[in-house]
Amino acid sequence: MDFNSGAPIYSQISEYIKRRIASGELHPGDKVMAVRELAVEMGVNPNTMQKALAALEHDRLLYTERTSGRFVTSDIELIEKLKLDMLEKETFRYVTTVNELGCSREDARTALDRNFNRLKGEEKESCQQKEYL
Amino acid sequence: MDFNSGAPIYSQISEYIKRRIASGELHPGDKVMAVRELAVEMGVNPNTMQKALAALEHDRLLYTERTSGRFVTSDIELIEKLKLDMLEKETFRYVTTVNELGCSREDARTALDRNFNRLKGEEKESCQQKEYL
């Protein structure tokens, strides 16, 4: 990951993990890696990772069992709602921005298709599996 | 404007003005408001606004005439390139995020349409003109 978006790192990590929960890549009830381990994996300080995970706990997407570790919520409804909410939020942000840019709906549609193709092409080339969490 | 995105305010302002230049809402060669004036208008400190405008000057989107004020570049090609670049960058960011969310191209398409309709609806209701710059 690259943390170049200007937003705080802990926040970027929170959003990233949120997406992996929403996508189902992190299964409900699964145990997640330890704070220190995750911190090494993503190249940040354990405190920063702690802050990121704490935010996810606040949203009830993770819960912690005192000494055995952290787990993904088993609340499937919550996860489904999360996914829909994030899609809507991201899309609205995108549409607003692009509209402010003076681009039409058609402009956005073609740009969207072009970038989906670009993405699928990249995925085919570098078939590396993600090993986080 | 609301500055809740986590990114630095000066950076958000830069991007916002960039979009207004790209859209043509700020015409090439036009004079922009004074730093202090703009700062009041957007409710930020003059220093913050200065920083935002300095970033735009670094990109040659604005230039300054020592004592008469700042002006939008007259380089139409640059503006056109800016617009295409920003659309591509925003779209790629959106597509990447949404794909990570586990959403398909169709999911994105319908979400896009829904939000464009929502946006057009809102624009019709509150027909306030923007008075910045």
Place this chain on the structure above:
DNA sequence: ACCGCTGTGTTAACACCATAGTACAATAAT
């Protein structure tokens, strides 16, 4: 009982962002 793992809390240091306030140089208008 001991060791190692877990999460958690604390302190300190450094950098960046945002704000306030002040000051100065150069031009335009009077």
Place this chain on the structure above:
DNA sequence: ATTATTGTACTATGGTGTTAACACAGCGGT
């Protein structure tokens, strides 16, 4: 010449993010 306006520079302060290096509490396995 004087005044107002322009951009620019500087200091200082408070808040937050990031990192580092610790220490502690609770549970499991040996």
